[in-house]
Structure formats: C-alpha cells, structure tokens
Amino acid sequence: MDDGKPTGPKAKWWSRPSTGRGVPSGPEAPASDVTPVAPDTSSDASPAQDESPPGTGTEPTVATDAATARADATVELPEPVADDGGTAQADAPAAAVVPAQARHRPLHEPDAYSTPPYGGPGPWAPAPPVQRPVPTPAHGTSLPPQYATAGAGTTAGGYAQHPPHEPHTQPQPGPQAQPHSHTHPAPPVMAPPAPAPVAAPAGERPQPLSSMWLQYDPWSAPGQPLTHHGAAPAPRRRRGALLIGALVLALVSGGVGGAVGAYVERNGGMTRIELPQAGPESADRAPDSVAGIAARALPSVVTLHVSGDTEQGTGTGFVLDEQGHILTNNHVVDPAGTDGDISVTFSGGETAKATLVGKDSGYDLAVVKVTGVGGLKPLPLGNSENVQVGDPVVAIGAPFDLQNTVTSGIISAKERPITAGGEKGDGSDISYVDALQTDAPINPGNSGGPLVDSQARVIGINSAIRAADTGAGPDGGQAGSIGLGFAIPINQGKRVAEELISTGKATHPVIGVSLDMRFTGDGARVGEKGQDDTPAVTPGGPAAEAGVKPGDVITKVDGRRVHSGEELIVKIRAHRPGDRLELTLRRGGDERTMTLVLGSADSS
Numbered sequence: 001m002d003d004g005k006p007t008g009p010k011a012k013w014w015s016r017p018s019t020g021r022g023v024p025s026g027p028e029a030p031a032s033d034v035t036p037v038a039p040d041t042s043s044d045a046s047p048a049q050d051e052s053p054p055g056t057g058t059e060p061t062v063a064t065d066a067a068t069a070r071a072d073a074t075v076e077l078p079e080p081v082a083d084d085g086g087t088a089q090a091d092a093p094a095a096a097v098v099p100a101q102a103r104h105r106p107l108h109e110p111d112a113y114s115t116p117p118y119g120g121p122g123p124w125a126p127a128p129p130v131q132r133p134v135p136t137p138a139h140g141t142s143l144p145p146q147y148a149t150a151g152a153g154t155t156a157g158g159y160a161q162h163p164p165h166e167p168h169t170q171p172q173p174g175p176q177a178q179p180h181s182h183t184h185p186a187p188p189v190m191a192p193p194a195p196a197p198v199a200a201p202a203g204e205r206p207q208p209l210s211s212m213w214l215q216y217d218p219w220s221a222p223g224q225p226l227t228h229h230g231a232a233p234a235p236r237r238r239r240g241a242l243l244i245g246a247l248v249l250a251l252v253s254g255g256v257g258g259a260v261g262a263y264v265e266r267n268g269g270m271t272r273i274e275l276p277q278a279g280p281e282s283a284d285r286a287p288d289s290v291a292g293i294a295a296r297a298l299p300s301v302v303t304l305h306v307s308g309d310t311e312q313g314t315g316t317g318f319v320l321d322e323q324g325h326i327l328t329n330n331h332v333v334d335p336a337g338t339d340g341d342i343s344v345t346f347s348g349g350e351t352a353k354a355t356l357v358g359k360d361s362g363y364d365l366a367v368v369k370v371t372g373v374g375g376l377k378p379l380p381l382g383n384s385e386n387v388q389v390g391d392p393v394v395a396i397g398a399p400f401d402l403q404n405t406v407t408s409g410i411i412s413a414k415e416r417p418i419t420a421g422g423e424k425g426d427g428s429d430i431s432y433v434d435a436l437q438t439d440a441p442i443n444p445g446n447s448g449g450p451l452v453d454s455q456a457r458v459i460g461i462n463s464a465i466r467a468a469d470t471g472a473g474p475d476g477g478q479a480g481s482i483g484l485g486f487a488i489p490i491n492q493g494k495r496v497a498e499e500l501i502s503t504g505k506a507t508h509p510v511i512g513v514s515l516d517m518r519f520t521g522d523g524a525r526v527g528e529k530g531q532d533d534t535p536a537v538t539p540g541g542p543a544a545e546a547g548v549k550p551g552d553v554i555t556k557v558d559g560r561r562v563h564s565g566e567e568l569i570v571k572i573r574a575h576r577p578g579d580r581l582e583l584t585l586r587r588g589g590d591e592r593t594m595t596l597v598l599g600s601a602d603s604s
Helices: 211-215 240-268 290-300 330-334 490-502 541-548 565-573
Strands: 301-307 312-319 325-328 342-347 351-360 365-370 394-397 406-420 429-437 450-452 458-465 485-489 507-510 553-557 580-587 590-597 599-603
Touching: 290 301, 290 394, 290 406, 290 450, 301 325, 301 330, 312 330, 312 394, 330 342, 330 351, 330 365, 342 365, 351 490, 365 490, 394 458, 406 458, 406 485, 406 565, 429 458, 429 565, 458 490, 458 541, 485 490, 507 565, 541 590, 553 565
Parallel strands: none
Antiparallel strands: 301 312, 301 342, 312 325, 325 365, 342 351, 351 365, 394 406, 394 450, 406 429, 429 485, 450 458, 458 485, 507 599, 553 580, 580 590
16 A cells, blocks of 8 residues: 555665665666766766756666776765755765666565665655764864865865864754655756865775764774864963962961961950059068068978878977977877987978977977077067957968968967867876967867967967867868867966976976766766775875865866866866965865965876
8 A cells, every 4th residue: 555655765864885785675766766966077087977867767877986886886975965055066976876686685675664774764754964064173183084185175075164264163954855756856056176086995985074073083094183273272270289379378377377366365365455453562561460470470480290100290380499499289299209200391491300308298298309400580478368358369380281371360268178189098198278269270280380469479389179070071080170279378388398398398286186087067076086096185285285085076276167077187287386276165065165285296
C-alpha cells in the first residue's frame, strides 16, 4: 500500500559512507530526482561531465579524476551549501553516481516505512541544518594536508569560508536542505572557477572543513599549526603570588591586632587612666595610737622556734634587758626539754641561738638568753595594778608563725582566775593564774608575747585563750581566738622572771594546808587528810599558826569571795612569799576571820 512515501532511493543523512564500503542497492530513482551540477574547472584537473535533460529517466554520470576514481564504488560528496540568499554555489565537483547494479545489496530487507537507519528519510524529515564552518580555527590546531591548498574563498570540502576579520563568531546554521520532491529541478547555477580539490590519500576520503573538525580531529595527520590573527592573549597572572600576598597581609594584620589588643587590655585603653589618690604623708603617728604603740614595741618583740626529740613549737617573747634575757611562757620552751634547740628571730629578721635560764610550770613562765647580739632594746614594764577594765591594749606576737602581728583590744576583766595545762595528768604542769582578760585577738603562736598599754608598756604576758566548744581546730590543733584571751599580770611575771634569772627557779607562796578538790560547795574546804595520809594542816605552817583546822571552809581572801579550791590557789599565788593575808572561813555554821603570813615553797 502506498502511504504517500517516495519510492526512489534517498540519501541516508544520518551516516557517513566511507571509501571501500558498498552502497546498498535499491530501486533506481527517477531521473527527475537527480539534479545535475556544473563542475568547477581548474588548471590541474577537468572532470568530465554528462548532463541529462530533466525528465529523460536516465541518471547523469560524471567522471572524476583518475587518481580518485574506483571501479567498484564511487564517492558521493555532499551538495554545496547554499550561501547568502539561499543560492547554492557549485564550489565542489559534481557527485559521481554509481549504477544500481554496481551497488551491494544490504544484509537486511529495505524498510518499507523508511525508518532510520534502514529506510531513507521521508518527506516529513527535513535534512539537518548545515553549520557554517568557523573561518579561523583555534590557535595551534593543525590543518589537515588535504586542505592545505584550498582556495582563499572556499574550503577543500567546497564550503564557503567567512572573512578572516570575524575570528570568534559562532557557527550559524545555514539554509536547510529541502527534501526530495518529484518536481523538476531548476537549471544549475554556474559558480566561478575554483581550485581543483586535492585528491585524498588512498583509503581516506576528504571531509568537509567544519568548525568541529578544525578544532579537534584525532584522525588527521599532523601539520603546521594554524596561526591566530590578532594580538596575543595576555599571560595569566599567577595565583600563587596573590595567595602568598594575602597570607602575609593576614599575618601582619593579626600581629598588629594582637599587639593593640594586649596593650588595650593591660592599660585599659589607648589613653592612660589615672585615678585620684592621696599624696605622700608623714609616717609619724600619735604615740598613743595603735600604730604609734606598735612602732615602739615591735623592735623588742622576738619569735621563738623550739624543737626537741619528739616535739617542736613556735611562740613569742620580749627582751627584758640589754644582757639578752628574754621572757616567754613555759609551755613555749617545754618541747626543747633539757638538750633541745631554741632559736630566736628578732623583728628585723636577725636570728640567734638561745639557752634556757629557768622555767616554772606553776606560773607558766620561762626565761631564755641570747649572746653575741648587740643593740638590744628592752621593752619597758608597766604596773598591772593600775590597769582598769576598758583600757586599750595592743597584743603583739607570731600567731601561726606569722611574726610581728599586731592586734588591739581592751581589758575585758581583771583578776580572772584560770588554770592552764594539765596534759601530763599528775597536775605538775597546771598553772594557776589570776589573769587579765582581753578581747584583743590572741591565737596559737601569740603565747609569751607582750600585752602593752597605750604607752607601749608591758602590763601582761599573753598565755591562754578560751576556744569554742572543745578548743580544737578542724585539723585537730588548737582553735583560734573568739575574743577571750588571758594574760599573766606583769607584776607576777616580773617577780618570777627576777627569781628565774637570779636562781634559775621560782618560789611559790603557800599557807600550809591540803584542800579537798572534790568539794562542790561555795568556797574552798580544808581536807581531812593530806597526800599519803599526811596531816591536812601542815604542823608549824602559816595556817596552823593562824588556827585553821581540817574541815574549815575558806570563803574570802582579803575580803574577796572565793568559790573553789582552784580560785583560792590563784589568789594566794598572786602574792609574794611573806605577804600578810586576811582569811574569812566558816566552821560549824560560824564565820571567823584569821590573819597569816604567807610561807614559801620552791618550784619543782
């Protein structure tokens, strides 16, 4: 059935026939389908031409050059592309038509519907657009030898060439080839003569010089590179130099920024800031001020470091005379024992070795001496009888080994009976003190230091503190001050120090009785029996001569109430041996008053 499709053979536009391949045979096209083309003439070759008038039914045959003709097949070149105005120029030789009987039969049957790739293109499939070749190839592209002698106006393939002054224009599509029709073609238009094409080497056929193949043809033979007309492209600047420059700039900027930031941070800005401040003043202070008192007392205060076989400790002392005698507490030097080491550090930082002169545990006082030290400044002694409650006082010492520490307060109470010590268990280390109470902060290390009045005179020797709860610190050591400090009155300290310097031991005043320390009533009761079943009242002693008997309860000493046996001992030891005392006692419900003279007992 005829679907209106042409029955003659048509060019297969999707394939490129090569030399040596057989052309499929098919029904012969009518003569009206062949358009004769006038060949170009040249000096080298003049191909023969045989034209047939349209409508005769015969196919015109054109003889080609002997160098390119083959007996079994001929090369069919594409028709010249129509230039401006749609007029086709015959710049290439006419195509040679091979007789139908010389064509090879394909291995497959012809497609009745002309479906590619087996059938020919139908009238509904127009020929693809013809691309204009780029006149000037890319820089450095080799020109194939077969196109080296092409004319100035045309390429070797017969295509027109654009003028050289448009090197970078993109290829523009030319007029599309019209599909075959059954109408008679127009007479051929004769083109100006053009140079004869160069015969292609054996086995190859010349290709149209298109922009694609000029830019890159891997199968073409190497040749001379094409030159690019115009100015040479400017060399690209190396990006490495720019990158290095950017890095250097970043490093320099970072360094400068860091320096500026550091300066601003340390100096608070780019400008210097000065805060208002008082100018220099005189260092002199009022003599009765804390600063004035400390300035006068500090040169006479020392710090003691004591070490023995099993113990060591730190305390404070003060200079008594220019001979190097220093007064301190007994419990400060007690860790040294009989052959321990005692080191003295003065307020200016000088150090010296010290030796023990004498000590007394009942008064908790001791005297040491340094030798070979000049310029000693003794601290003046006051009178503890003149002290009144509320008087300002200053405490100086080395709490926790922080030497030259100054604290201040007032006298909180007088004649405060206290006992300290008792760690040995036999009572031999218990001290009985009729103390001065102060709220000036006193801490461990202040022991043995001076408590001075407003004229920098010693009125007491700092000896004990009352700590909160058990008196133990969080690390098991002695706790710090809670405002309850106690000092041995300097009047008692002076007498004991004089005895220790003179004889190496101190004497204790006694009345010659043994007290019942288990008595819980008000007052101090004389015991029924003494130690080791000895008499409670020493025969021939001060109490026996005054008429005191076992079982009597002493309630007053010199008119002041006594509430316990410890308090009676404190009151007695506040006096010197040989002092006269007035005792008030109760016997069988009757109250009596007696006078006696204190005796003396050596310290053990």
